[in-house]
Amino acid sequence: MKKAIVLSFLLITIFSSLTLNCIQIFSKSVLASTNPVSGAADNSYGHTVSGYIRPAFNFSDTQAAAVLSGFRVELEGTGLSSITNEKGYFEIKRVPSNETFVYRISKSGYLERKISNVTATENIEMFQQSSPLDMWAGDVPVKGIQDNSINMIDVVEIAKFFNKTSSDSGFLAIVDFNKDNAVNIADVIVLAKSFNMTSEDYPDYKKFYFVSPKGSDSNNGSINSPFKTLQKAASVLNAGDTCYIREGVYHEVLKPIKSGTEKLPVTFKAVQGENVVLNSCDIVSDWSLYSENVFVANVDQPVTQVFIDGVNTNEARFPNSGNDLFSPETFEITSMNEKEVLSDELSQPKDTFNGGTIWAMVGDRWISQVGKIASSEEGKLLIEGNTWVDNVGKGVGFITGVKAALDKEGEWYYDNGKIYLQLQNSDHPSNHKIEVKTRKWTIDLSSKEYINIKDLNTFGGAANLNQSNHCMLDNLSMEYLSHFTYIASGSSWLRHDWTNINYDGVGVGIFGSYNTVSNCKINWSAGDGITLYGSDNRVENCTVSNCNYSGTDCNPITVHGKGHVITKNTIYNGGRGLVSLNAAKKVLVTYNHCYNAGLMNWDIGGIYAWGAEGEGTEIAYNWIHDIYSDGVYKIGNGVYMDNYCKDFYIHHNVIWNCSYNAFNYSRPSNNIYFYNNTAFNSGDISYSYIPAGTEDTSSGNRMYNNLVGFNIGDFPALEKKNNLKADIMPLCDIENYDFQLTDNVTQAIDSGEVIRGINDNYLGEGPDIGAYEKGGEFWKAGAR
Numbered sequence: 001m002k003k004a005i006v007l008s009f010l011l012i013t014i015f016s017s018l019t020l021n022c023i024q025i026f027s028k029s030v031l032a033s034t035n036p037v038s039g040a041a042d043n044s045y046g047h048t049v050s051g052y053i054r055p056a057f058n059f060s061d062t063q064a065a066a067v068l069s070g071f072r073v074e075l076e077g078t079g080l081s082s083i084t085n086e087k088g089y090f091e092i093k094r095v096p097s098n099e100t101f102v103y104r105i106s107k108s109g110y111l112e113r114k115i116s117n118v119t120a121t122e123n124i125e126m127f128q129q130s131s132p133l134d135m136w137a138g139d140v141p142v143k144g145i146q147d148n149s150i151n152m153i154d155v156v157e158i159a160k161f162f163n164k165t166s167s168d169s170g171f172l173a174i175v176d177f178n179k180d181n182a183v184n185i186a187d188v189i190v191l192a193k194s195f196n197m198t199s200e201d202y203p204d205y206k207k208f209y210f211v212s213p214k215g216s217d218s219n220n221g222s223i224n225s226p227f228k229t230l231q232k233a234a235s236v237l238n239a240g241d242t243c244y245i246r247e248g249v250y251h252e253v254l255k256p257i258k259s260g261t262e263k264l265p266v267t268f269k270a271v272q273g274e275n276v277v278l279n280s281c282d283i284v285s286d287w288s289l290y291s292e293n294v295f296v297a298n299v300d301q302p303v304t305q306v307f308i309d310g311v312n313t314n315e316a317r318f319p320n321s322g323n324d325l326f327s328p329e330t331f332e333i334t335s336m337n338e339k340e341v342l343s344d345e346l347s348q349p350k351d352t353f354n355g356g357t358i359w360a361m362v363g364d365r366w367i368s369q370v371g372k373i374a375s376s377e378e379g380k381l382l383i384e385g386n387t388w389v390d391n392v393g394k395g396v397g398f399i400t401g402v403k404a405a406l407d408k409e410g411e412w413y414y415d416n417g418k419i420y421l422q423l424q425n426s427d428h429p430s431n432h433k434i435e436v437k438t439r440k441w442t443i444d445l446s447s448k449e450y451i452n453i454k455d456l457n458t459f460g461g462a463a464n465l466n467q468s469n470h471c472m473l474d475n476l477s478m479e480y481l482s483h484f485t486y487i488a489s490g491s492s493w494l495r496h497d498w499t500n501i502n503y504d505g506v507g508v509g510i511f512g513s514y515n516t517v518s519n520c521k522i523n524w525s526a527g528d529g530i531t532l533y534g535s536d537n538r539v540e541n542c543t544v545s546n547c548n549y550s551g552t553d554c555n556p557i558t559v560h561g562k563g564h565v566i567t568k569n570t571i572y573n574g575g576r577g578l579v580s581l582n583a584a585k586k587v588l589v590t591y592n593h594c595y596n597a598g599l600m601n602w603d604i605g606g607i608y609a610w611g612a613e614g615e616g617t618e619i620a621y622n623w624i625h626d627i628y629s630d631g632v633y634k635i636g637n638g639v640y641m642d643n644y645c646k647d648f649y650i651h652h653n654v655i656w657n658c659s660y661n662a663f664n665y666s667r668p669s670n671n672i673y674f675y676n677n678t679a680f681n682s683g684d685i686s687y688s689y690i691p692a693g694t695e696d697t698s699s700g701n702r703m704y705n706n707l708v709g710f711n712i713g714d715f716p717a718l719e720k721k722n723n724l725k726a727d728i729m730p731l732c733d734i735e736n737y738d739f740q741l742t743d744n745v746t747q748a749i750d751s752g753e754v755i756r757g758i759n760d761n762y763l764g765e766g767p768d769i770g771a772y773e774k775g776g777e778f779w780k781a782g783a784r
């Protein structure tokens with residue numbers, strides 16, 4: 001800036017010494033059409049390339065139209081071009097697909113700019129309105145020629161017309177850069193800003209690179225000469241650049257090297273219509289016969305999961321099991337504590353299971369427990385590494401991690417650089433695609449900002465957004481994110497350390513701020529589907545399913561931290577709950593469709609929190625159903641505010657088919673508000689648990705305006721108002737998720753308590769009872 005001011009004074013000095021009555025040579029403005037002109041009308045093939053262009057100087061609103069219009073964008077060698085309109089917008093239709101062009105941007109008086117290596121594989125907006133392409137003013141045509149340099153020749157031209165206004169004869173509009181109808185000091189400052197620049201000095205901007213399994217890392221990355229690896233692309237991508245990934249399977253981690261910026265994110269995306277898979281497994285093909293039906297191969301990394309022809313297959317185990325991850329075959333445990341496991345079914349010889357791993361669900365089955373087997377004998381295992389002693393007793397379990405358990409087709413066992421695989425009689429590994437998981441991550445955006453990953457599939461690994469900000473995962477299909485049978489941390493509560501995302505059960509692991517996961521399908525994870533730490537992250541329009549088949553404290557969506565938004569997702573099949581909000585603050589959980597919880601554990605909630613100071617966390621406008629728990633009390637609650645929760649608003653949810661309560665709070669609890677929910681086909685709310693010997697400091701809990709198909713009992717510190725019990729729910733069409741009130745429910749109409757910020761936008765005389773206001777919005781939950 002200082003340089004510009006000094007130069008301005010210098011230029012003014014030059015002007016004052018020049019004769020100003022020169023002959024005007026150039027008078028015709030080339031500013032033309034104010035509408036985008038496309039190269040041709042026919043849009044039947046090719047793609048549309050559009051964008052916004054603006055000068056790199058400030059201008060006023062009244063000058064905007066004249067300043068922004070008239071930039072010509074042309075594709076060299078095609079005859080295709082467009083001129084920007086008064087908003088600086090251009091649009092070129094029929095750009096040939098999958099061909100690389102140089103885009104030349106010019107306007108009389110501006111330094112020409114070239115953007116090379118642009119390939120349209122789909123419609124693209126090259127320069128968004130929020131980050132238009134900058135053009136430098138000051139290269140004035142002399143005798144019809146711009147010399148692609150802003151230099152003294154241009155200064156002389158300005159000087160010739162200095163102080164003229166548009167009404168003066170001989171006014172040269174081209175050098176009135178800012179279009180204030182005068183060639184004045186403002187124009188000199190504009191020129192000074194880019195003085196001495198040439199077309200070569202424009203920064204690189206929005207390069208397009210391609211990666212293909214058929215490419216080579218010694219190529220230049222163009223569509224016709226693509227790189228082979230994502231890692232090579234990552235090494236050249238700068239802010240604003242896009243890496244297009246061509247069809248194929250990539251056995252590497254997508255790990256960007258440079259961050260983007262707010263206006264110029266780095267993007268990795270599949271070419272439109274092409275199927276891209278990032279696979280955290282390696283294919284093993286070099287097998288030899290080990291013993292009858294068992295084959296062996298060398299592997300570089302420890303193996304945690306094996307797929308035969310894309311299907312998950314079991315680690316060698318006792319007892320043998322089918323492939324349903326939520327229903328493993330188990331043996332009966334008559335007793336388990338942190339030191340030993342007793343079972344009549346353990347009839348194997350002494351030491352058979354030494355060194356193996358026990359996975360068990362015992363006692364109240366809140367979570368699974370694991371331990372290392374120090375020694376085994378008939379009817380008994382001695383274990384170590386199981387640090388949890390609160391939940392002991394009878395249950396079920398299975399054993400992995402010992403070669404002795406390798407005795408069924410489809411089972412595998414890893415030990416010390418070797419993978420063993422048993423197949424059926426007369427089968428051979430060469431008949432199959434055998435993939436072994438060797439990498440934890442498929443995508444690693446750790447410590448990066450403004451990275452967008454779009455339109456691709458991942459298989460076998462999780463996503464690492466540790467210390468990542470402003471990143472986006474959009475339209476990804478992700479399968480088998482985490483898998484484990486032993487928990488390395490030694491604790492069956494996985495998240496004993498909330499400061500470390502690198503734990504066994506992480507799914508899409510986000511520990512940062514302002515990241516987005518949108519339009520994704522996340523399916524199968526032993527632990528979480530999505531793990532949110534940090535603050536202000538967003539999960540929207542995703543389908544998250546089949547998570548926590550390990551029966552640990554994981555969920556399809558596990559939330560910790562502040563200010564997150566989880567909205568319009570479909571969330572189903574969870575070993576325990578579906579969304580957990582332990583340690584969530586100011587979080588919004590809205591318009592989600594949540595169902596099928598409790599597939600492994602007991603005493604669970606569809607949406608669950610324990611010990612959480614919600615600070616106004618809202619659980620609202622969700623559909624929550626089929627929340628089932630086995631066990632003595634069948635505690636499956638739709639929304640479950642377990643002990644020590646504070647400041648949660650649970651409103652306008654529809655909750656049904658719960659094996660215990662549709663909504664429930666345990667004590668002590670403060671300011672848990674259940675407002676305007678519709679709930680049915682669940683048990684009477686007749687119990688509020690408080691741990692023995694705990695002082696009940698509960699206060700301010702409320703249940704207002706709920707339309708329910710059950711009774712609500714009286715509890716300490718619970719205020720009830722205007723709840724309406726219906727023997728037959730007066731709802732339009734439950735089967736088809738139409739939970740609006742039918743016409744003949746006068747009791748429910750206008751009879752609710754007004755609650756500011758919750759239902760004060762009611763129709764008629766007052767808010768109605770239940771989740772839907774009669775005549776109001778017919779909202780729906782779940783992903784589109």
Ligand SMILES: [Ca+2]
Nearest residue numbers: 139140147149
């Ligand atoms: Ca020039």
Ligand SMILES: [Ca+2]
Nearest residue numbers: 176180182184
């Ligand atoms: Ca001017």
Ligand SMILES: [Ca+2]
Nearest residue numbers: 317320405407
């Ligand atoms: Ca077995």
Ligand SMILES: [Ca+2]
Nearest residue numbers: 763764766768
């Ligand atoms: Ca009303």
